[in-house]
Amino acid sequence: MSVVIRAAGLTKTYRGRRGVAGLDLEVEEGEVFGFLGPNGAGKTTTIRTLMGFLRPDEGRAEVFGFDVWRESVEVRLRVGNLPGELAFEDRMTGEQIIRLSARLRGVxxxxxxxxxxxxxxxxxxxxVRRLSRGNRQKIxxxxxxxxxxxxxxxxxPTGGLDPLVQEEFLRMIREVKEEGRTVFFSSHNLAEVERVCDRVGIIREGTLAAVEEVGRLPGRSFRRVRLTFDSPADPAPFAALPGVDELKQEGAVLSFRVHGDLDAVVKLAAGHTVVDIEVERPSLEEVFLAYYGEDGEER
Structure with missing residues (x-):
């Protein structure tokens, strides 16, 4: 496969704030690549630099082989971009905005x-001025x-969208992939990234901390499990399972963390009468700490 996005040593700081530092990244044709990080991690700075809106301080980036700064017009001819902060002319309707964009693109x-x-x-x-944030996002x-x-x-892209619209958007992204086109999108929502992406880049404090295939993410993080039985169960067998820690018992309720898959937990729980089971996915910050400690060292 050909490389659609390539960044090497990409560094950008502006207005005295940290942007991105030494970012090395490749996104292949036909893949959906998630760019995952909390607010302020450097996601928007990376995207604005890839679009040629910001000039790199060091390093370089290419989209379809075109330099994102010197050949930004060629880049934008081949890209559909949704910025983090939309700035439409608020007197125009959505129909007028789409028609104007179509004329500019010859559609x-x-x-x-x-x-x-x-x-x-x-x-x-x-x-546009009469629309909610979610409806502006749709346009x-x-x-x-x-x-x-x-x-x-x-x-x-899913900021401001209600859950049903988010689901429809993710279906649209899958269709784009089926057509062989490429998607690069930023998010701070781990669940949506896992559902549609082939690979994910994790950015932390302006630095690319890891690039992983999505299927590998759950094995490097954990889930919180809460089991409610019809009567108190012996916690010792659960505590002895590989990957289980932070186990607590409150009457008939056992709660704990599980690193890795849940198969052994489910099989052991099946030996009891289960009233309820809750499985909570880790937060984005917890995923970071599963990869990297507080001091930034890989675990």
Missing amino acids: DDLSYARALAHRLGADLTRP GIVQAMFHRPPLLILDE
Whole structure:
């Protein structure tokens, strides 16, 4: 496969704030790549630099082989971009925004744009100033996708969307992948990244901490489990299971962490009458600590 996005030693600081430092990254054609990190980690700075909106201080980045700063026009011709902060003319309607974008890109057929808007429930008839954040986000997604670009670069695309619309958006991303196109999107939501991405880059304090295949993420993190039985169960067999720690018992309730898969836990619990089972996925910060300690050293 060819490399669509390549960054080598990419470094950017601006306005006295940390951006990204020494970022090395490759995104291959046809993959969905998640860029995962908490707010302020450097996700938006990376995306703005890849789009040619910010000039790198050191290193370089290419999109489809074009330098993101010197050849930014060539880059933008091939990219559909959803910025983290949308800035539409607030007197224009969604329909007017899409038509303007279509004229700029030489797109005559707006049927795909209207189909996307319908799927997202986007209101294209009202001025942007009268729309909620979620409805503005829907128009931004349509504007990024309607021309079927070979690469989508999306900054926190599900922000402001309700859960049902989020589900529809993730289906749309899967369809883009099935068409052989490439998606790079940032998120601080581990669950949505795991559901649609092939690989994920984890950025921490402006530095790329790890790049992993999504299937490997659960094995490096953990889940919190809460089991409620019909009567108190002996906690010792659960405490003895590989990967189980922080076990607590409160009457008929056992709670603990599990590193790795849950198969042994489920089989042991099946020997009792289970009233309820709760499994909580780790937070993004907990995933970071599963990879790296507080001092930044890999574990």
